[in-house]
Amino acid sequence: MKGIRQLAKHLDISIGTVSRALNGRPDVNIETRKRVLAAAEELGYVANQSGRSLRQGTTNVIGLMIESSKETVENSDNFFLGVTGGLQSVLSRHKLDLLMLPCPNDEDPHEYLKRMVARRIVDAMIISATQRVDKRIDLLVKAKIPFVALGRSTSGGNHTWIDLDFEGVAACAVDRLVSKGHRRIAIAAPSNDINLGYIFVDAYRQALERHGIAYDPSLIIRVKSSEQGGYQAGHEMLRLDSKPTAIILIYELMAIGLYRRLNEAGIVPGRDLAVIGFREEPRGKFLQPSLTCFRMSLRDLGVELAETLLATMPAYAEHYPKGARNTIWPLELAPGESDAFSLSV
Amino acid sequence: MKGIRQLAKHLDISIGTVSRALNGRPDVNIETRKRVLAAAEELGYVANQSGRSLRQGTTNVIGLMIESSKETVENSDNFFLGVTGGLQSVLSRHKLDLLMLPCPNDEDPHEYLKRMVARRIVDAMIISATQRVDKRIDLLVKAKIPFVALGRSTSGGNHTWIDLDFEGVAACAVDRLVSKGHRRIAIAAPSNDINLGYIFVDAYRQALERHGIAYDPSLIIRVKSSEQGGYQAGHEMLRLDSKPTAIILIYELMAIGLYRRLNEAGIVPGRDLAVIGFREEPRGKFLQPSLTCFRMSLRDLGVELAETLLATMPAYAEHYPKGARNTIWPLELAPGESDAFSLSV
DNA sequence: GCGCTTTCCGGAAACGTTTTAGTATGGCAA
DNA sequence: TTGCCATACTAAAACGTTTCCGGAAAGCGC
Incomplete structure (x- = not known):
């Protein structure tokens, strides 16, 4: 007994x-x-959780699905643990626990999520690394599991999501470079399949148009989001007939490869070429010259995620007025030395 | 129905x-x-997992407890997700799922674990960031939950643990520096309360003794394991009457602060001072000159962890001959440029 | 035909909890 | 007195699954 x-x-x-x-x-x-x-x-x-879950049909657990398979693994520990802090600060007020569900490399994320959902070990989900077309969204909608996606998607009608302000960042980066006299601004990005690649490059193009700068497809360098990708981006950039005077990188990790390639060519970032990165990470500080990039509070993002999620859960919605179901999360400029190079008088 | x-x-x-x-x-x-x-x-x-858990008394879930304290987060980089891959590759063969349990910042890790254990949402646990005296170990032993600790501890009798080969690393670093003619070798480490601080410094001292080098307490610089800590370590090192010609850093993140302080003093790592870091991380590659440090396969470590854990679980032990219950995990030298400075002829 | 084993399946108990329905008690108003 | 309500409790059902136990049917040797 x-x-x-x-x-x-x-x-x-x-x-x-x-x-x-x-x-x-x-x-x-x-x-x-x-x-x-x-x-x-x-x-x-x-x-005993099993007993009460069985009876109540609820687990008091929120799942945060993360994928360790992508290239995102390189920089995700920091990101997820940072966001986790904010998430928990909200969830714990409702006696909800947060569990991270890491999808195995060799399992299809969709299948994995299906299994987890069917087993009913969580009441609600937060999914990350959302794809432009993401079957997981349809799955969650169909299973009627409350969820919020970190990243927008075209799947599943108008689901709830939060995404980083790629448009704002791209516009800010372009504006800043243009104000320094740059006209030929390259961008290193992953392919259009990746949400980020699509949205970011599109915003970059719009920003250029706004400044009356002609769009030059050759300045869009599609590479892997990795150190090697950065190296390759530098390489391809140097091979262009009409070389850019500035470059925007979508992944921080690209910077190291780019710097290396530039170093080989005797080019100093910030002196001979303006470089702007995207999301600030601790290791970005390791670069010399330091990388100009964009910063955000991971903790605050976690708080926003949690509140948005709770608003979609019937049992908690009353405390969280469900305003906008879609949120664009702003980032602020973190100036460094890498974009000091100016063409202005 | x-x-x-x-x-x-x-x-x-x-x-x-x-x-x-x-x-x-x-x-x-x-x-x-x-x-x-x-x-x-x-x-x-x-x-339904609740139903079967209730009946079987088993959940088929392995928990990996991680702490999202600020210091852990900053130093973890891709550590947890890297290990996770290896863990899952083994666990999935037994239809076991891995869940990460992030302890909230504002909750005592011991209380958190107690809650999770009592609720019986996991069959077994892996705990990380083990302290020298760690109540969690006693708790798990008492609750008879199979577990393995990532990090050794003096608590709970002879529990199962895996820890990095601090002794080997310290010895290797000292040997390498001594072979280059260095006699005054500083070390920047956290306080003795931290497992790593205690063991690493002790091993460093033994290595020095082996070379017949007198132990100088002033060369042991106790600082926070952060960028600021690295800066401070550089600062204190420069204030010494008899300056060291080499320094060993326990956390990678310290390197950036150290480099900054050295730069201010016009000292170039690898040319005027030999620097060796500890655990290789992606961001270490961002440094210039590149940091000499120690490398390991996170995935393999995850595999080892999983197999060790399974050996302690009655239901799975048969497949995993329980050999050594304690494992020292080796690292290999990853040479860089930061320790090129040599006093030899 | 008889006894035995093997194969396969149905019925029901059990896991630990929450929640509903019901009950005893006492106070209070009429 | 009776009737009614509020309070605080007990008993029992229910959640979904696994597993034990027993039994029907079939096969087999004699």
């Missing part, structure tokens, strides 16, 4: 009363409640 | 048989099994 039954017997009380006492139900004598809570503390009793 | 009952009704078969068919029990007709599996696939049936 274990669990609540033992506790009930120890107190010589029915298990129903014990349960109600522990769960703060109204119809239990204040004295009794005190005794129950004291005994629970003393015996170290904590309700 | 949901779940297995519906499936059984659909097949006009008892639920007991359906369950046995799905779980690969022997006493079910091959034809029946096929029908059941086909129907399950068709209807998208997956067993």
Whole structure:
């Protein structure tokens, strides 16, 4: 005999009363409640999650699905752990626990999520690394699991998502470079299949148009989002007939490869070429000259994610007025030395 | 009516048989099994985890507890996701799922783990960031939860653990520097409270003794494991009357601060001072000159962790001969330019 | 035909909890 | 007194699954 039954017997009380006492139900004598809570503390009793989940149909667990398969693994620890802090600060107020579900490399993310959802180990999900077309969204919609996606997608109608302000960042980067007299601005980005690649480059193009600068496809360098990709981007850039005077990188990690290639060519970032990166990461500080890039509070993003998610959960929605179901998350410029190179007088 | 009952009704078969068919029990007709599996696939049936956990007393989930404290996050980089890959490659063979349990910043890790254990959402645990005295170990031992600690500890008798080969690394670093003629070798480390700080410095001292070099306490610089800590280490080092000609850093992140302080003093790493870091991380490559440090396969470490853990779980131990319950994980030297400075002829 | 084993399946108990329905008690108004 | 309500509790059902136990049917040797 274990669990609540033992506790009930120890107190010589029915298990129903014990349960109600522990769960703060109204119809239990204040004295009794005190005794129950004291005994629970003393015996170290904590309700078995399987039992209560089975009965209630709820787990009090929020899942954060992360993929360790992509190239994103290179820089994701920091990101997810940072966001996690903000998430928990909100979720813990509702006695919700956050579990991270890492999708195995060799398993299809869609299948993995399907398994997790079917097993009912979470009440709601946050999915990351959203693709432009993402079957996971349809799955969650169909299964009626509350969720929010980190990254926009064309799947599943108008689902709830939060995404970084790629448009704003691209515009800011272009504006800044143009204000320094640059006209030929290259961009190193992954392919259009990746959400980021598509949106970012599109915003870059629009920003150029706004400044009346002709769009030159040769300045869009499609590479892997890795160190090698950065090296290759530098390489291809140097092979252009009409060389750019500035370049925007979408992944921080590209910077190291680019710097290396530039170094081989005797080009100094910030002196001979303006370089702007995207999302600030701790290691960006390791570069010399330091990389100009864009910064955001991972913790605040986590808070926003949590509140958005709770707004989609019927049991919690009352506390969170569901305003915009889609949020564009702003980043701020973190100036460095790498874009000091100016063509202005 | 949901779940297995519906499936059984659909097949006009008892639920007991359906369950046995799905779980690969022997006493079910091959034809029946096929029908059941086909129907399950068709209807998208997956067993409710709460139900089966409640009945079996097992969850088929392994927990990896991580701490999202600021210092851990900054130093982890891709550590956890790297290890996760290796873990899953082993666990998935046994149909075990890995969940990461991030301890909230504002909750005591011991309390958090207690909650998670009591709720029985995992069958076994891997805990990281083990402290020299770690109550979590006693808790797990007492609760009889199979576990393995990433990091050694003096708590809980002789528990199972895996730790990095600090001794080997310290010895290798010292040997390498001594062979280049260095006699005054500083070390920047966190306080003795941190496992790493204690063991690493001790090993460093022993290595010096082996070379007949007198131990000088002033060369042990206790700083935070952060960029600022690195800067401070550089600062304190420069204030010494008799300056060291080499320095060993315990955290990669320290390197950036150190480099900055050295730069201010006009000292070039690798030319005027030999620098060796500890664990290689992607961001280490961003440094110029590149940092000499120590490398390991995170994936392999994950595999080792998983196999060690399974050996401690009665249900799986048969496949994993429980050899050494304690493992020292080796690292290999990753030579860079930062320790090129030599005093030899 | 009989006894035995093997194969396969159905019925039901059990896991630990929450929650509903029901009950005893006592107070209070009529 | 009776009737009614509020309070605080007990008993029991329910959640979805696995697994034990028993039994029907079939095969087999004699």
